[in-house]
Amino acid sequence: MxxxxxxxxxxxxxxxxxxxxxxxxxxxxxxxxxxxxxxxxxxxxxxxxxxxxxxFAGEESVPERVARLMAEAPPSLGPMELIAEGLAPAAAEIFEGRSLDYLLRRRAAIDAEPALRERELRKFSLMSEALEQGFRDRGVDDLTARLAAEIAVTTFRIAVARWLDQHGDPDLPATINQTLAAMRHLTSHGGCSPFLTTHDEDHHRRDTGQLHDG
Amino acid sequence: MxxxxxxxxxxxxxxxxxxxxxxxxxxxxxxxxxxxxxxxxxxxxxxxxxxxxxxFAGEESVPERVARLMAEAPPSLGPMELIAEGLAPAAAEIFEGRSLDYLLRRRAAIDAEPALRERELRKFSLMSEALEQGFRDRGVDDLTARLAAEIAVTTFRIAVARWLDQHGDPDLPATINQTLAAMRHLTSHGGCSPFLTTHDEDHHRRDTGQLHDG
DNA sequence: CAGAGCCATGACACTTCATGTCATCACTAT
DNA sequence: ATAGTGATGACATGAAGTGTCATGGCTCTG
Known part of the structure; x- marks a missing residue:
């Protein structure tokens, strides 16, 4: 045999x-x-x-590819700058060669099964660990590296989910940038800025027209 | 029998x-x-x-307790304000009645086993879902609710990890506030400029707070 | 071309996890 | 007392996952 x-x-x-x-x-x-x-x-x-x-086969290499992309980025970039500039290219490489239809079918299977959703969480956790190490290698302190890694992965995860929800319509880089902008808006103006009025926040949201899910 | x-x-x-x-x-x-x-x-x-x-028994009630705490909070609080004010009390309630020694032993067991680490990720995912729904119930839009929920859970998770790393020395509320401050610093200032003045911070925030599509 | 070695697979046995089902015992209410 | 409820023991079963060895095709080498 x-x-x-x-x-x-x-x-x-x-x-x-x-x-x-x-x-x-x-x-x-x-x-x-x-x-x-x-x-x-x-x-x-x-x-x-x-x-x-x-x-989940074929995704074992994602953490090491993430590490390589980070090492290749200009050392002058700060954590948030690196996220802003590197997330979309990283996503492009990660999903390279996989059709939208395949990604949608795969997600449907994963969403239907708690055990698979759990495995998906581990995937993102591994990505986060790679990112954290990458930030540390760039001289970022431990806490900031951990936080930046989680911010990056969270943004990536939510953006991909939204992108698939919309069947890929606004393309992935655009969805990532929208999500990242909303993240910045939330953390910068979302309750810690007594100088901005509600009207100002509404103005920001109206500018994009894409910030509401349903 | x-x-x-x-x-x-x-x-x-x-x-x-x-x-x-x-x-x-x-x-x-x-x-x-x-x-x-x-x-x-x-x-x-x-x-x-x-x-x-x-x-993980006895943690099934955490999501619903999180939802209750959110519903009881003043409706005027924005997402980030609610996180800043509610995270420490929520943590106190979650860990109520459990000794530091037990928490450390339990974490040691979980850290040693990938399958248990994965289950731990699911716990935080469930917390995030409860938070997301809680934010939506407070009138927050879908994307912001999702982002705020992830920010809250991430901050909580990292703070607890740091707190246990230090064997509970700075107490949990203090560690949470430190972690939240580091998170704000990272997202507002890029995590690379600890010497910016308050005026510079405002300027930077306005410059990067815009939403761009491509 | 022949033989040696490598590697993926088939075949089989085995352990552990997890569930369905029914009997049994204690406690409780009327 | 008697019936009901609920937790448990006992047994059977299926599916997941692993160890081990045999087998057959492949490549490399002489």
Whole structure:
């Protein structure tokens, strides 16, 4: 035995996503996935550490790519400047080569299953750790590095969610910038600035016309 | 059979924490935990949905308590004002009745096991969802509510981590305020200019507070 | 071309997690 | 007392995940 199968991983991922969307994550057994891919159960666990990982393969490299992008950025950039300039390019690289349709199908499967949502949280946590280390390597103090990393990941996560909600209409860089602007607006004017009136805040919101979700 | 056991849940939690710290989460089997507590395996899963939950029982009520605290706060408070004023009291209520020693032991067990760290992320995610709904109920727009919820939870999480790192020395309210101040400093001044004057801060804020689409 | 070695896979056994189901015992209310 | 309620024990079962070895194709080398 042991005949080699072309694209075994890819076929397992495809079969798993199809089945998860069709009958749900819990209702889908690993033997069902491997049967559809023409493989055995044992082979599934050679490619993926557990059943959830089949939807998260290929993202192990994201933290290290994030670290590389940060190391390549101009050292003069402060944390928030780096986030403002680097988030969109980083997102572009992360999603490079994946169709919007695939991303929507994948998200639908993840949203439907708490265990997969949890795994998704871990992905963002790993991104945050990479970012935190990247900021520290740029000379940022520990607390600020941690905060900046969380700000970056949170902005990224919310922007991607909004972008997918809108089926990709305002493109991802634009959605990221809108989200980042709203984040800055909230933290700068959202209750800590006695000098701005409510009218001023309304003015900011009206300028974009894109800040309301539903 | 079926003799009632006083404090079955508590004894299971205690036995599990002891065993997790002693031999690790993976190496500890559910029968080991139940044997130490004088119960059967089946009873364990009647009290906890899965093996991890034994360290997270009693936190199911946190989201609803967060929602209550938000509803009780003065409606005039903006999102950031509410966070600044409400985070410390909320933390006090959440940790009410738990000793620092217990919190440290529990964190040690969680930090040692990826599966438990993941469960911890879900806890914060649930808190964030409750906060988001709370902000919406106060009339905040969807995007701002989501962002404010994430800011609040992130600040809380980082502050608690720092507080435990320091074995509770600066007390939790003080640590929360420090963390919140660092967060504000980062988002307002970019985290790279600690020497800006108040006037410079206002100028910078106005310059970067604009929303740009592309 | 032949043999050696590598690597992915198949096959099988095994442990642990988790759940469904029913019987049993204690406590409680009438 | 008797019935009801609720927690537990006991048993069976399925699915997840791992260890181990055999097998067959592939490449590298002489």
């Amino acid at each position: 042991g005949r080699w199968q072309p694209g075994a991983r890819e076929r397992l991922e495809q079969a798993a996503l199809d089945l998860f969307l069709d009958q749900g994550f819990t209702e889908t057994t690993v033997p069902q996935i491997t049967a559809r891919a023409g493989l055995t159960t044992r082979t599934f666990f050679r490619h993926f550490a557990d059943k959830r990982e089949v939807l | 079926g003799r009632w056991q006083p404090g079955a849940r508590e004894r299971l939690e205690q036995a599990a924490l002891d065993l997790f710290l002693d031999q690790g989460f993976t190496e500890t089997t559910v029968p080991q935990i139940t044997a130490r507590a004088g119960l059967t395996t089946r009873t364990f899963f009647r009290h906890f949905a899965d093996k991890r939950e034994v360290l």
